[in-house]
Amino acid sequence: MRRNGRALLFAGLFYAPLVSADWQVNLIEGATEISRSVYNLHMVIFYICVAIAVIVFGVMFWSIFWHRKSRGAKAAHFHESTWVEIAWTIVPVIILVSMAVPASTTLIQMYDKNSAELDIQITGYQWKWRYQYLNQDIDFFSSLSTPPEQISNEQIKGENYLLEVDKPLVIPAGKKIRFLLTSNDVIHSWWVPALAVKKDAIPGFVNESWTRVDQPGIYRGQCAELCGRDHGFMPIVVEVKSPEDYQMWVAEQASLKVVEQQSAQKEWSQAELMIRGEAVYKASCAACHQLEGQGIPGVFPALVGSPLMSGDSAEHIDAVLHGRSGTAMQAFAEQLNTVDLAAVITYERSAWGNQGGAVTVQQIAELLKE
Template sequence: MSQTAPRLQARLLAALGLVFASGSALADFTWNFPKPVTPIGRDTLSMHNQFMIIITVLFVVVFAIMVYSMIAHRKSIGAEPARFSGPRGALQWFWVLVPFAILLFIDFVLMGIPAFHAVIDMEDTRTKADMVLKVTGMQWKWQYEYPDSGIKYISTLTTPREQIEGKEAKGEHYLLEVDNPVVLPVGKKVRILLTSTDVIHTWWVPQFGVKRDAIPGFLRETWVRIEEPGIYRGQCAELCGKDHGFMPVVVKAVPEAEYVAWVDKKKTELAAAAASGDRTWTRDELMAHGKETYDKICAACHQATGQGLPPAFPALAGSKIVNGPLLSPDGKLIPDSHVDRVMNGKAGTAMQAFKTTLSDADLAAVITYERNSFGNTKGDMIQPAQIKALR
């Protein structure tokens, strides 16, 4: 017993030393908020710190009064409880109204006014907005659109499946890395419009102090003005389905000149992608590009093997729809066919319409790939030009 106590005491002292002596631990986001890089983020953190001080003072005062009352009026020193019923006059009203007035002052003056100012500022999305970014959530990826520049693209997770399945060591940005990040200019007020194509998603970047739901059928708003260049990572913060944890948000904030150069480059890439839909692709080209598109877009539901997760996500291997007719004899779209299902989706199911999010080449390639993979051996193919004609 006498030897155990010193050892326990030493361990406690060592643990306390690690907590208080480690500057890196105190700076880590596990123990603190990430450094805010927007006005909203700074206001939110400032209010949080102020409110925590107020709440802590209230807690200490109330707890001290409670402890004092228990000690000063304990039975062991002969304290006698008061025996009364009904109102006790002015003294009783004093102990009711004075604490009420104090709390009223704290809530409305010390906390209410700063909070009101911050909320009004958060909701002011249109005043002096320099640009607009439209964000559309879908299971399980984000679509970003720059209406002023005519740029639109999909952003999906790029963490390798080997890491997710535990076959490889997890990377530095595990589940927080994408193929196409959002690119925004530093120092510009960006009005963000949010919506969804299926269920409720939440676009959240901790350093921005922004967390707003994207709701189907509604257009919601928020705004950011990023003050420091860098890469900022977040994720969907709403339970949006099977792959909720695989829907990261990555924002790359760059100086304005670099942003302008990125816009020009992106426009060139999109124009090249659109032009590629006019040429005739070989079967090998369609299969290679189709596999890439399938792994990035379709495998989350239908699995890399095409076996799906029935009944919500049916198998593509041996599917009657996938192995059905491609187009009608005159080249028209067959209702509820493979092409129709990929382009227009199916209402009431998790199968979304991809004609607004994938290019002609992407659609033609993934359809061709599905019809000639997973044991499906149709041997046919569809050209991007045919998809373009069906739109």
């Protein structure tokens, strides 16, 4: 029995580093100069606090042990000691100054948003992010791309479960990027630990932050504000590309915009709209109305058998385009393109036994012009 105990202890000691690798409790150094400065500042403050704790508790326990009553020790009586007064004033001042100097230096760096080479407006929505590249014709929404089947435990969870998106934020390496953050509905918080960026997105306000990443790579984060029922399904992915690859990406976005405009002129069949609409529905609607359109009683209405799905398409279209005031139903006119709007409305009206029929891309396009 004793031998088994020693074997278990040895195994525990051997595997402890492997286990702790997945149990990260400290800050990470990150991928930017600012994130490394924040990490170094954190460690300096931490070691100062450890040193204070060791000295204070060391003196306290030493006094308790060596000057206990059982040894016949008697407490000294003194007060108004000038040297004690000087010591407990000067020592804390020195400690505070040793903390304040590096902290102030780091804070000044963090709030220096001047000389940015690219400005990006980030807008929080329930539950996705909108990225608008100012002075560039790039504007898109970034939504969770983890399959609903993984969330409902019907499939094995992927490596980046709940931390993957359909369209990441793309920025160039080695460039200073300024972020302008706001919100369309409730308070969100844009947080990417590796970049040491965590800023609230507040309706009616614009907050600023910035980053400069030297090495290309993919960095993941999350909304750090409890923003609603699906708060945990609002990830952030930042893809840093080399300057050359970034310019290729910008050119690709321009090409995609042309393709999107051309697709809006195409005659789409109902079958084609249904296939595309199912994908759009899973990405933008299933979080509230559920995969099979059953909704959540008392929270989100069911689409299966809903009079809205079988009635006049104009009312259904208006609800999707402009949302419903006083409810969680968002306006999707800005979030989805013309084809995706027609596709998802057609899918909702024709799936799960609904008999509402299709709407056309041209029909949506005409309404968007009004």
